[in-house]
Amino acid sequence: MGAYTDYSPALMTDMYEYTMLDACLKDGTADRQCVFEIFTRHLPEGRRYGVVAGVGRILDALEHFHLSDEDLKFLADRHVVSPETIKWLENYHFSGSIRGYREGEMFFPNSPILQVEGTFGECTLLETLLLSMLNYDSAVASAASRMVSAAKDRPCMDMGGRRTNEWAAVAAARAAVVGGFQGTANLLAAQIYGLKAIGTAAHCFTLVHDDERQAFASQIAALGENTTLLVDTYNIEEAVKTAVEVAGPQLGGVRIDSGDLASLAQRVRNQLDALGATNTTITVTNDLDEYALAALQTAPVDSYGVGTMLVTGSGAPTCAMVYKLTEREGADGVMTPVAKKSKDKATVPGRKLAFRSYEYGLADCEHVISGSESKLAAYRSDPAWKNLLVDYVDHGQIDSRWQGHDAIMTAHEYRAKALAELPVTAQSLMKGEPVIPTQITVL
Numbered sequence: 001m002g003a004y005t006d007y008s009p010a011l012m013t014d015m016y017e018y019t020m021l022d023a024c025l026k027d028g029t030a031d032r033q034c035v036f037e038i039f040t041r042h043l044p045e046g047r048r049y050g051v052v053a054g055v056g057r058i059l060d061a062l063e064h065f066h067l068s069d070e071d072l073k074f075l076a077d078r079h080v081v082s083p084e085t086i087k088w089l090e091n092y093h094f095s096g097s098i099r100g101y102r103e104g105e106m107f108f109p110n111s112p113i114l115q116v117e118g119t120f121g122e123c124t125l126l127e128t129l130l131l132s133m134l135n136y137d138s139a140v141a142s143a144a145s146r147m148v149s150a151a152k153d154r155p156c157m158d159m160g161g162r163r164t165n166e167w168a169a170v171a172a173a174r175a176a177v178v179g180g181f182q183g184t185a186n187l188l189a190a191q192i193y194g195l196k197a198i199g200t201a202a203h204c205f206t207l208v209h210d211d212e213r214q215a216f217a218s219q220i221a222a223l224g225e226n227t228t229l230l231v232d233t234y235n236i237e238e239a240v241k242t243a244v245e246v247a248g249p250q251l252g253g254v255r256i257d258s259g260d261l262a263s264l265a266q267r268v269r270n271q272l273d274a275l276g277a278t279n280t281t282i283t284v285t286n287d288l289d290e291y292a293l294a295a296l297q298t299a300p301v302d303s304y305g306v307g308t309m310l311v312t313g314s315g316a317p318t319c320a321m322v323y324k325l326t327e328r329e330g331a332d333g334v335m336t337p338v339a340k341k342s343k344d345k346a347t348v349p350g351r352k353l354a355f356r357s358y359e360y361g362l363a364d365c366e367h368v369i370s371g372s373e374s375k376l377a378a379y380r381s382d383p384a385w386k387n388l389l390v391d392y393v394d395h396g397q398i399d400s401r402w403q404g405h406d407a408i409m410t411a412h413e414y415r416a417k418a419l420a421e422l423p424v425t426a427q428s429l430m431k432g433e434p435v436i437p438t439q440i441t442v443l
Contacts, residue, residue, distance in 0.1 A: 009061040010092070011071055013128040015080060021121050022081040025088055030121035033335065035327040035351045038100070038114040038134060040107070044142075044316030046431025049422060050107045051145045051415055053175040054137030055100065055114070058130055059392060059403050065126070066092050094122050095396035101354070102390050103178050103402070104411035106418050106426075107138075108366050108434045112352035112389075113321065120328070127323045135321050136168065137175040139313035143290070144179025145415060146314065147306060149427040150293035155303045157198050158184040159285060160311035172311040178411045185305070194405030198305075203257075206233040216246045226252035228283060236264060240271050249276035253302070255283040261292075262299040269300035289314050290429055327351050327372075335373060348440055351376060355385035356436075363421050363436050371443030379443065 024030035043050055067075075067089050076086050096118020107113050113134065116123050147156055158176040161169035161184075173189030183196030190197035201219055209215040216229055225247045231239035231254045243251055254272070256264050261284045272280045281302035289309035296304075309315070324347045330336050337349030350370040357365045366388075369379055381387075392402055401407065419426065426435040 008064055008066060008068060008071055009129055010065050010067050010125070011074075012061075012132070013125065017125050017127055018075065018081050018085075020124055021088075022085045024120055024124075025085050026082070030119060032120050032329040034118065034120045034123055034325055034329070035335075036116040036123050036127070036323055037112050037326045037347075037352065038116075038130060038321050038323050039110055039112055040319050040321045041345075042109050042320065043434055044139075044313075044319070047142065047316065048426045048428065048432055048435040049142075049419075050138055050319055051141040051179050052101045052105045052107050052113055052134075052138055053103055053141035053178040053411070054133040054171070055103050055392060056403050056407050056411075057133050057137065057171065057174065058098075058114075059398050059400075061129060061133070062094055062393065062398060065094060065129075088121070092122075092125070093396060094118065094126065094393070096122055096393070097391070097395055098393040099389050099391045101388055102411070102414065103407070104141075104413075104415035104418060105388060106363075106422060108436065108438050110348065110368055110438045110440060111366060112354050112368060113138075115351060115389075116323075117351075131321055131323050133171070135318045136313075137171055137178075138319045138321070139317050140172045140175035140310060141179035141415075142319070143310055143312075143314035143316070144176045144181050145419065146290040146427075146429065147288075147293055147304075147310065148180030149419070150290040150297070150429065151304055152297060154301060155182040156180070156293075157182060157303065157305045158186065158189075158307075158310060159199075159305040160307040161186045163308040164311040168311065174408060176310055177408055178415060180412065180415055181306075181310075193408055195408070200228050200255075201230055203230060203233045206230065212239055213242050213246060216243055220247050224252075225250050228253035228255050228281070230255045230257065231268070232256050232258050232264075236268065237271065240268055241275070244272070244275045244277050244280075249278075249280075251277050251280045253281035253283055255285060255305075257285045261286065261301070262296055265296070265299040265301050294429055326370075337370070337372065348442065350442065353379065353381070354388040355381050356388055357382065357385050358421070361421070362423050364423075365436055366438040368438060368440045369443065370440065375443040 072086050075081050098116050100114035158173045158181050169186050170189045173184035173186045174193050183198045185199045206215040229243045265282050283303045284301050285305035288306045327335055327337050327350055339347045339349035348370050353369040353376055355367040356363050422435050
């Protein structure tokens with residue numbers, strides 16, 4: 001990803017990852033083999049499911065996860081780590097393995113979304129970066145999925161770049177497409193990931209001209225009659241009339257960005273039809289969320305542009321995912337499951353398998369199987385269960401099939417299929433419990 005041409009993601013982390021590494025290198029535990037797991041204890045309140053997104057970005061970041069001389073000098077000058085650790089970091093390269101849920105997959109409480117295996121020293125440095133990517137991208141994809149369901153068959157487009165920070169906007173555009181959106185207004189995201197780019201003009205374009213007719217004529221001259229004209233700067237009815245007069249009945253589309261969108265869309269549709277512009281589409285924007293989209297289902301709207309609520313996860317900007325050590329090598333060289341017992345923060349020890357069972361073609365349970373490597377190797381699941389885990393990194397070798405444009409579009413299609421396999425209540429906007437339970441078995 002272009003974001004890493006100027007700086008390394010290896011410093012996009014919390015200081016204590018490096019201080020832990022420093023201490024563990026000194027006491028000899030940094031080389032112990034470990035298994036870390038990313039999961040969430042709960043979905044955002046009332047949500048029925050979550051959508052995994054961000055793994056492709058993680059793989060992109062891993063390719064650039066090393067420290068430059070400037071980075072090492074910063075750590076040394078700040079006395080973050082000792083000279084011995086600086087030496088160790090000079091040749092850092094993640095040589096472990098990563099497996100987990102594929103992008104576009106549904107997840108639930110305690111789903112082992114990502115498992116990272118390697119030495120403690122290698123794995124601990126990845127914690128903050130992995131969590132920041134998965135938490136945000138999955139929050140956006142989950143919100144996008146709810147919006148796409150509410151929009152039915154009408155395409156949704158990302159227009160949220162100005163409502164978040166500049167790099168979050170790029171991540172959100174990608175996650176939105178994983179979650180079911182069709183394109184983005186963000187050109188950098190479109191360039192990096194090969195996404196469909198959308199956009200024509202804002203109100204200021206109309207205002208800078210002497211009148212609306214001049215603005216419309218200018219836009220059509222530049223972009224062609226198939227462009228979409230923004231018609232709510234002054235008077236919508238007059239603007240629609242002018243738009244058709246200037247472009248002709250073959251005008252591509254109009255956009256409404258204010259007011260009672262449902263009633264305005266109906267009036268504009270009737271007006272367009274009366275003017276002979278029967279194929280002119282109607283796009284609406286203006287602080288939409290899944291509830292507003294559901295309320296517009298009967299309105300004659302052709303597509304939606306969604307901004308603020310998309311990039312903020314529609315009220316849930318994080319998935320509360322955590323990165324926890326679940327198995328580690330002991331002093332005797334034997335791998336041992338470990339777990340926290342903290343109040344309300346206990347974890348399930350051991351590495352995991354994950355499956356989903358079905359009845360009559362619909363998912364009915366998430367099965368998480370925990371145990372030692374040998375016990376999991378001997379475990380035999382019901383052959384009808386779907387294995388939810390895929391391999392992303394094998395001893396440092398990244399599987400490039402999960403990166404780039406094609407991987408995003410595969411995830412986009414997979415999300416729709418995976419959602420269709422859940423009970424229909426998953427698509428309800430009413431608050432409720434996760435649509436299927438998670439059953440944990442410790443071998």
